[in-house]
Amino acid sequence: MCERSTANADSSGSIYVFDPGALTPAQLMGDACAICHAKWPRPRQPLGELPDGSEVFGCDECAGIVVAHNARSVRAHALAAH
Ligand SMILES: [Zn+2]
Structure with missing residues (x-):
């Protein structure tokens, strides 16, 4: 009788979660761009x-x-609606 629905399925999927093991300490601290490692201009x-x-x-x-x-699906929708 106590069957629960998936109450934890609240992740929108819009936030990208980075793997800490793949980032440098500078990237982890926000001192460098998490993608291209650029430190200036400050990310x-x-x-x-x-x-x-x-x-x-x-x-x-x-x-x-x-x-x-992230907006790929939105853009596809816009194109379809056009
Ligand atoms: Zn960058």
């Missing part, structure tokens, strides 16, 4: 987060790539 765009909830930052250019990747 300020949130790209995603670590499994512990810490934010991971990237440069403007890489943030654009991530956003485009």
